[in-house]
Amino acid sequence: MQNPLFIQLIADYGVGDPAFNEVIQKLTSLNPFVQVRATSVPDFSTLATGFWTAQYSLVNRLENLIVYTNVDPRTEKKESRDKNEGSKFALAKLKNGALIAGVNRGYCFSLVKPYITAFHLANVANKGSQFRSRDFYPEAVIGFANGDQKFIDAPLEVESIPEVPINRIAWVDGYGNIKTSTRQSQVNFKRGQPLQIALNGIKRTAYFNDGTFNVREGELAFAPGSSGAADKFMEIFLRGFSAHKEFGKPKVEAEFTVTKA
The missing domain is CATH 3.40.50.10790 (S-adenosyl-l-methionine hydroxide adenosyltransferase, N-terminal)
Incomplete structure (x- = not known):
């Protein structure tokens, strides 16, 4: 059938x-x-x-x-x-x-x-x-x-069809995790490397990892998330809290930057 x-x-x-x-x-x-x-x-x-x-x-x-x-x-x-x-x-x-x-x-x-x-x-x-x-x-x-x-x-x-812009907010999930338009293959940082994320006029230190939970509670991670199939989309994740609130609740499609700290 x-x-x-x-x-x-x-x-x-x-x-x-x-x-x-x-x-x-x-x-x-x-x-x-x-x-x-x-x-x-x-x-x-x-x-x-x-x-x-x-x-x-x-x-x-x-x-x-x-x-x-x-x-x-x-x-x-x-x-x-x-x-x-x-x-x-x-x-x-x-x-x-x-x-x-x-x-x-x-x-x-x-x-x-x-x-x-x-x-x-x-x-x-x-x-x-x-x-x-x-x-x-x-x-x-x-x-x-x-x-x-x-x-x-x-x-x-x-x-x-226009190309996908990188370093934009693509979605905010119910936990306040920020799903971005940037693919894992588009970043080149080392595991555990400290980074500075600037978003919505706010700057915070985050750590690059291969998993969102590979940081201590209260720390920000910039890591591959759950979306994107083989080439995951990167997420901004604040363990135990809301990354979205941490950055002042920016709108979807807002731009951000990620640089070495």
Whole structure:
């Protein structure tokens, strides 16, 4: 028996916002057997969207998985928009078979860029509703997952997707650990080496380690975290406390620097 379609829905509606339920209800009306899980990211954060798009599609990927994202800051134009027009909806297939359907904006596709084998515009309306992710996009998501070619439009250049910026906050977990956009392969420090992290106007001493718990309680670590598959993303971790609070609760996408102490 074929596994049911599984959708990871990523959007910036807000935690507990009924908009998630409206979109899930629409998806379910199109496929009564679909399973949907929702993740709320900070307002307009395409980096957080890209981070979770990569984590869901590359780590422990489920069969029949499609990641459906809807984050579109719409900040590139200051003028009024015709019929709530926004960035275009795009469809991607990865080397491992995972499918991604999402607004092609900012870093939404950046973290899966090396794994994309097919990248197209979706044949779907991008204006005419304030709530495109409920009114227009679900048909394309379900159709794409079912292999319906009518939703696949013009090809897009994978190289047009922006590269992932390093030394940015990609996510803050429930413990206050700061997940960054920097890969383990992008740093070159020695185990136990003292470092200075500057973030949100605050400077603190941290220690580079191969595991976040390889510091004493109350010490900061800059170490590979739990996300990122084979090449882990670095985390800023304050053992026993919240690194996020220690740095004054910076926003996701904030930049930081790491230098030798």
